[in-house]
Amino acid sequence: MSDITFNGFRSEGVQLLVDLKDNNDRKWFESHRSTFETGLFNPARSFVTTMGEELKTKVPGINADPRRDRSIFRIHRDTRFSKDKSPYKTHLGIFFWEGKGKKMECSGFYFHLEPPELSLYAGMHLFPAPTLKEYRNAVVDPVAGKQLLEAIRMVTESGPYRTGGLYYKRVPRGYDPGHTRAPLLRHNSLWAGWSGKIPEELYGNGLIDLCIRRFLDMLPLHRWLVELTEKTRAARSG
Numbered sequence: 001m002s003d004i005t006f007n008g009f010r011s012e013g014v015q016l017l018v019d020l021k022d023n024n025d026r027k028w029f030e031s032h033r034s035t036f037e038t039g040l041f042n043p044a045r046s047f048v049t050t051m052g053e054e055l056k057t058k059v060p061g062i063n064a065d066p067r068r069d070r071s072i073f074r075i076h077r078d079t080r081f082s083k084d085k086s087p088y089k090t091h092l093g094i095f096f097w098e099g100k101g102k103k104m105e106c107s108g109f110y111f112h113l114e115p116p117e118l119s120l121y122a123g124m125h126l127f128p129a130p131t132l133k134e135y136r137n138a139v140v141d142p143v144a145g146k147q148l149l150e151a152i153r154m155v156t157e158s159g160p161y162r163t164g165g166l167y168y169k170r171v172p173r174g175y176d177p178g179h180t181r182a183p184l185l186r187h188n189s190l191w192a193g194w195s196g197k198i199p200e201e202l203y204g205n206g207l208i209d210l211c212i213r214r215f216l217d218m219l220p221l222h223r224w225l226v227e228l229t230e231k232t233r234a235a236r237s238g
Contacts, residue, residue, distance in 0.1 A: 006043070006050040008204040009113070013039020017090055018115045024086040036075065040092055044072050047111075047207070048094060054212050055109070058219070061098045061226075062108070070103075071095055090114065098226050101233060105131065107225035109215045118198050120211060122155075122218035123165070123191030124225055132188065134232045136175060139184045148184065151220040155192045158217040165189035190225065192218040 016035050023029075029036070045066040052064020052071075065071045073093035079085045097108030105128050112119040127135055138144040155161050167188035171177040175185050184190075194214050201207045 006046040006205055006208060008207060009043045009047075009202050010039040011203065013043065014113070014115055014198065014202070016040065017092065017113070020088055021090045024088055024090070026087055029088055041068075041072070041075075044092060044094060048072060048096075050205075050208055051211060052096065054208055055096055055215065058212075058216060059098060059222075063097050063099075063103065063106075098222070099229050099233075101229065106229055107222050109211075109218075109222070111211065113198070113202075116197055117195050118202060119193060119195040120214045120218075121191050121193040122215060122222045124189055124229075125191070126189050127187075130235070131229060131232045134228055134235065135187070135190070136172065136185055138228055138231075139181050140175060140179055145181050145184075148224055149181065151224045152192075154220040155218050159194065159214075161192050161194050161218060163190070163192050163221070165191055190221070192221045194218075 012035055016032060016039060019032075020029070048064050048066040048071045052062065052066075055062045055064065063071070068074065071094055073089075073095065075088050075092075077084075077087060077089050079087065091112060091114035093113075094111040095103060095108050096110075097103045097106040099106035104125065107124050108122070110121040110125075112121070124131075139148065152163055156163065165187040166183065168186040171179070171182050171185045176182070179185065199207075199210060201210045
């Protein structure tokens with residue numbers, strides 16, 4: 001058990017994200033770096049540690065790494081291929097992933113703080129090509145496809161959750177457009193999510209329980225995706 005205690009994010013850290021939208025330049029950020037560190041980054045590190053310990057009691061294989069650019073995404077934006085050259089993100093992103101592959105090629109649980117809202121997700125942001133192929137085959141598989149529908153049903157009936165990932169306009173070539181699960185074939189990702197106004201729990205240790213409840217509600221979809229990625233990895237290594 002870690003001796004690091006999470007006591008909530010600080011209001012000045014949340015306010016920094018708000019102010020950053022109108023002051024998105026390096027000079028301003030550097031003059032407010034201490035607020036970023038004490039109000040956002042340091043609380044994020046203790047949040048990752050505490051959440052990781054709690055999640056591992058339900059999801060033993062979860063990865064929770066409090067280092068910068070591991071579970072906690074960098075505040076700096078990658079502007080190389082973007083018309084928007086703003087150097088900083090105006091949100092805080094934290095990811096807990098399950099699997100031995102690269103973190104963004106795994107399913108996991110995502111925390112997204114972007115004032116005035118907090119969003120929580122489970123799933124995969126974007127299927128790598130090998131996983132996308134296995135996903136489509138799983139969708140049309142009589143057993144795996146029904147298990148996916150059941151996972152989605154369990155999530156959406158457990159609370160105010162939405163699912164997403166629909167991307168393509170048409171069913172991909174080689175698959176039946178009339179298949180009963182055809183809409184799922186048009187996905188390039190799959191996730192469940194919840195969003196709401198920033199709760200008071202954000203500023204105390206009650207945030208842990210709030211996030212755990214939401215993440216466990218979305219757990220059935222995550223488990224289905226973990227099986228998918230494990231099957232993909234086995235096929236590639238075999």
